Amino acid sequence: MSSKTRFRSTGITRRGLLGGLAGGLLLPRMASAGVAPTGPVVALEYGIASTMLTLGAVPAAVASLDGWQKWVVEPAMPPEVVDLGSAWEVNLEILAGMRPELILTTPFLAFLRPKLEPIAPIVSIDVYGAGGGDALERAIDETVKLGDILGHQQQAAAFLGEAQALFEDCATRIRRLRPGPIAVVSFTDQRHARIHGRPGLYHSVMQRIGVENAWTVETNMWGFQTIGIEELGRLQADRTRLVVMEPLPPDVPAALERSTLWQSLPFVRQKQVSTMPAVLLFGMVEEARRFARLLTEHLERLA
């Protein structure tokens, strides 16, 4: 532990410091001045892991790594990263064996605290959950905090700058396209779907780049609502488009094909339905950026 380099603590932000304190239970030496960890840092959640990768830090281990390729896709996870097992029951033996210097977790995994505390300091990255508020703004705040904690402030600032520029660029392009309201859904089976709305990340991004969300009902804490597909009949506004997120269960398209109700929906009749590659729903800025980019490109291609 003595080999740790002291971080040149000029750029620590108020938010970062408060965040670090609020994250609590950092070892005193870390909380006091922002010492960049040199040892392994593990991420118990996908959004945190992908943010780390974009900040140029590779997590030593990630929970539920099995599903990364299916649910997150980008950024690619380096092969040497260790799988910690499911997030609900993180494999403590592997975790402790890695002697991590820092564990990054979320408020949803608060029940793991007593197990994790003896292993390493914990910082909780809080984008979703009780606090409420705009998911994208919170993700940006937490990215700044993460940059401070990891000693990657410049990368964080650069990354957030790039992200802001991308959002601006997307917003400009969207203004040119002037799309109608858009509903974003993920099908769970032939008859049910999750539809995305406030206060989720997709909704936040759509707001940021000037796309109107067709689904105006407030959804749950994570920003989605489970519906029977017939409830899509509520989307009657002119020029509404339905964007379907992958992965799409294999038997869904055929079932929709046969459904007269589905065929009668305005956005189906006007051929305003399209599918888009997967973007992690419970993500942070990297996922927001991916969603903004994919959605804008998607709309441009269709225009």
Added chain:
Amino acid sequence: MTARSLSLPAGGFGAPAIVLLLTAAAAFLAWQNAAPSLAAWGNAPAEYDPARMLLLYSTLPRMATALICGAALALSGTLFQQVLRNPLASPTTLGVSAGASLALSLGVLFAPALIGIGRDLVALAGSAAATALIFALGARRGFSPFSLVLSGLVVSLWCGAFSSILILLNDRYMVSLFIWGAGSLAQQSWDIPLGLLPRIGLLAVLAVAMARPMALLEIGENSAGALGLSVSQLRLAAVAVAVGLAGFVVSAVGVIGFIGLVAPAITRLAGARRVSSQLLWSPLIGAALLWFTDESVKAMAGVVSDFLPTGAVTAVFGSPLLLLLLPRLKAMHRSVPEARKPLPPLITPSSRNLILVFAVFAVLLAGALFFGRTPDGRWTWLGAAEWDAVLPMRAPRVFAALGAGAMLAVAGTILQRLTNNDMASPEVLGVSAGATIGVAISLFVFVSPALGVQIGFAAVGAVVIIAVIFVLGMRSGFAPERVLLAGIALGAMLDAFIGVLAASGDPRALTLIRWMGGSTYSVDAESATTVCVLAVVFILLALATRRWLDLLPLGAVAARELGIPVSSARGLLFLLAAVLSAGATLVVGPLSFVGLMAPHLSREAGLTRALPQLLGAALAGGGLMVLADWGGRMMAFPYQMPAGLVSALVGAPFLIFLLLRRRA
């Protein structure tokens, strides 16, 4: 169907009245729910009218699906009940739906291509497999009503445990599996109702064709046989039709629990006695009942924004009926008298065997503590250098599993000796389910109850269930299978309750599901110590009651003559079993079946007297649970499976094995 067969029995409430009432209520709710669509109806139809489309292609097909599924399940239940002469038989209680559901879950996860080819085939294969298993068991017991339903419910629980493991392994698929497992009736086309109609219709025609022969069966099997009727062929055909009916429904909309039990029961209560009138009225009542339930669910969904699958709701309201129906079982059917003579042990006790047992136990314990896998998945013994780092994490889990297993085993031994029933155990009697309900209540009363509070609530829940079993048991003279059935029915109720919580997305559901699974993950050094201390204290107390446990099985009179205060001794022993079960259930959940297995292992090892059996059972139970915990940690490494579920995968088949072996 002739007019005569439809005539109502004198003085009966009347099945038609019930059908009318339910239909009227459902229609009223449907009218309310569809009011917006209907309001638009009068307007001149524009080129495209969304409300009209919704009515035509969602509301109406949903109604049709509810009616068809309700009728099919009720008909399936009636066939089962008639041909098995068992008022508790139904697709739900015989494990038909659970079998289909598990087969489909497996298909979705591991062979999606198979699902693409034929959902129906997969579902039917699952139903048929479950039914075949249950009937293989039932045939050996002369189709005794109790043992059939008992093995059906155990198979259901087993399928449920297996499905839970699949869900835990694939947590991002969880939502769709939950929706599907809970049976949602939402529709967007006529696909499902129109697909179901010919299948169900064909099977219904076959069922009607069997009405006359089944009526002959009513007069008694021997006379029916004398009239030239092949009873076994009829039985086989009727069961096949009933399985088909339920299997098609499950493959189309998921599991709709208990309609197949409730509708035939209402039909009988309404006075329909003849086979033909039951075959007519039960499907009508089932159809009206499911329609009514579904419209209620839709009306509720308007109030609470959460998604509520209809099947989960029918299960919650239907499962208590199983308990209410239990007393009727005696009036209608005599249960097959059970052989109480214990079977001879497989091995005889000797000092060599004893040493062997201890050696196996020591190896198990050492293996659980020191044998594991490295992060890259290789098998390895823990080097001494790592003890300090790893053992503090591993040891609490191993010792908590050990303590919990031992407590369950001792509780099981006490219950088996007290009730003179070798299938009694905390899990089978519903004592563990009671403890779980206690914890569920504590979760709703306090935000995050401390371990002590949880143990307290669990103990109260366990004591209440034991008291209920005791009272019910006294009334029925402790008819063993009746008591067992009540316990398993409680377990099914708990399952249904948690199903609704899970589908509604209540965050407390996750706590309960994790808890149901029985994972030792959350155990720390402190709680492991608590569990072990509890285990030692109460097992010592149990050992002190060995005289009671030796003499009480001889019967109350004999025991009293030998100077035992029978009622207070029984009361104390039941209380002791309750506390032991509560403590153990907190660690390993309600579904482990270790409390059932361990006393048997002990007796099979030749330990027949109370003291040796208790000790042997404690060792066996502790060992089994340690093994289950280790297996759960290793089998999907680095992902971990809860010990309770893992041992249920072994324990439920063991219960079935016992059912088989008990053929007198």
